[in-house]
Amino acid sequence: MRVLSVVGARPNFMKIAPIIRALEGYGDQVEHVLVHTGQHYDLKMSSSFFADLEMPAPDVNLEVGSGSHAEQTAKVMMKIEPVLMELRPDLVVVVGDVNSTLACALTARKLGIRVAHVEAGLRSYDMTMPEEINRLCTDAISDLLFTTDRIADANLAREGVDPARIRFVGNVMIDTLLVYSAAASRLGFHKKLGLTPQGYATLTLHRPSNVEERDVFAGILEAISELGREMPVIFPIHPRTRKRVEEFGFLDLFQKDPTRPGIHLTEPLGYIEFLSLNSSAQLVLTDSGGLQEETTILGVSCVTIRENTERPITVSEGTNHLAGTKPDGIRKAIGEARGQLGGAVSRPEKWDGKAAERIAAIITGREPV
Numbered sequence: 001m002r003v004l005s006v007v008g009a010r011p012n013f014m015k016i017a018p019i020i021r022a023l024e025g026y027g028d029q030v031e032h033v034l035v036h037t038g039q040h041y042d043l044k045m046s047s048s049f050f051a052d053l054e055m056p057a058p059d060v061n062l063e064v065g066s067g068s069h070a071e072q073t074a075k076v077m078m079k080i081e082p083v084l085m086e087l088r089p090d091l092v093v094v095v096g097d098v099n100s101t102l103a104c105a106l107t108a109r110k111l112g113i114r115v116a117h118v119e120a121g122l123r124s125y126d127m128t129m130p131e132e133i134n135r136l137c138t139d140a141i142s143d144l145l146f147t148t149d150r151i152a153d154a155n156l157a158r159e160g161v162d163p164a165r166i167r168f169v170g171n172v173m174i175d176t177l178l179v180y181s182a183a184a185s186r187l188g189f190h191k192k193l194g195l196t197p198q199g200y201a202t203l204t205l206h207r208p209s210n211v212e213e214r215d216v217f218a219g220i221l222e223a224i225s226e227l228g229r230e231m232p233v234i235f236p237i238h239p240r241t242r243k244r245v246e247e248f249g250f251l252d253l254f255q256k257d258p259t260r261p262g263i264h265l266t267e268p269l270g271y272i273e274f275l276s277l278n279s280s281a282q283l284v285l286t287d288s289g290g291l292q293e294e295t296t297i298l299g300v301s302c303v304t305i306r307e308n309t310e311r312p313i314t315v316s317e318g319t320n321h322l323a324g325t326k327p328d329g330i331r332k333a334i335g336e337a338r339g340q341l342g343g344a345v346s347r348p349e350k351w352d353g354k355a356a357e358r359i360a361a362i363i364t365g366r367e368p369v
Contacts (some may be wrong), residue, residue: 004089008039008100018175020358025046048347120145121152170350206238223330301337
């Protein structure tokens with residue numbers, strides 16, 4: 001059986017790494033091919049993650065680079081098609097909700113190749129999000145839908161999906177976190193920045209709705225700057241976000257000494273570096289989906305700077321507080337999150353480090369135990 005897995009952007013790497021390891025246990029049955037579309041091509045956004053996650057070098061790199069949503073999706077489809085026609089895999093595995101996910105799923109299905117979607121059924125119900133469109137379309141055409149929680153199962157059921165296509169397996173992001181949490185703890189990355197445990201916050205912002213409009217971005221930074229008067233806020237900045245910071249003239253809002261209060265910019269961090277930094281933080285502020293899940297398992301309070309989330313289980317069972325994007329909402333969520341520090345945290349069902357094992361068992365025709 002030939003299985004072809006696709007990665008395109010940084011969050012995909014953490015999701016596919018445990019699946020690759022799990023499939024290695026079926027080496028006599030499975031030939032695995034890894035395709036990197038090149039959607040993330042910056043070294044810190046891509047190559048360092050392969051090293052951190054001990055992933056094999058991609059068998060194929062499509063090197064599509066940047067572009068508009070239509071341009072990027074089209075490039076991936078044009079470049080993956082001859083690869084699929086040559087290799088004729090029995091199954092294509094796509095993960096997450098980036099443009100590469102949808103492009104490869106579409107191309108495979110039009111060639112009559114079966115598709116499995118990891119992280120199926122997540123819904124924000126916000127059609128202004130490109131990721132929501134990618135999720136809906138990918139789920140509609142995939143043969144196997146691997147879900148992270150029961151809420152995703154219910155979403156798919158409401159959409160009329162045949163239950164035979166749905167498999168609740170758990171969360172592969174958490175598989176990766178649990179594998180590398182000890183290494184992250186040993187690294188103690190906060191010490192390299194002169195920080196004390198629980199004495200700082202971390203921040204990520206990359207969604208166009210947050211960083212592409214000057215007034216919205218300024219309001220977010222205004223609210224976070226208030227937290228920054230009490231503690232350092234470490235901001236490993238996405239390349240696209242850095243461009244907006246420079247274009248909008250926001251550089252003066254940031255401090256240079258990470259040991260002093262204020263918001264401090266750093267270059268993008270590797271996976272283990274950032275996991276280490278978040279593990280010892282008092283608070284994580286983000287518009288990322290994956291960090292909402294990771295902080296739930298780490299027991300670190302999270303403030304999500306978005307109007308909605310496709311991961312509501314991190315609010316109902318985890319440490320996540322949905323803030324919206326306006327300053328007053330962010331201030332309120334920060335206060336609520338800090339008020340619940342040290343509270344008991346429940347781990348969602350099947351977020352146990354074995355999701356990839358379940359996926360591999362299903363792919364190879366053996367139902368999980």
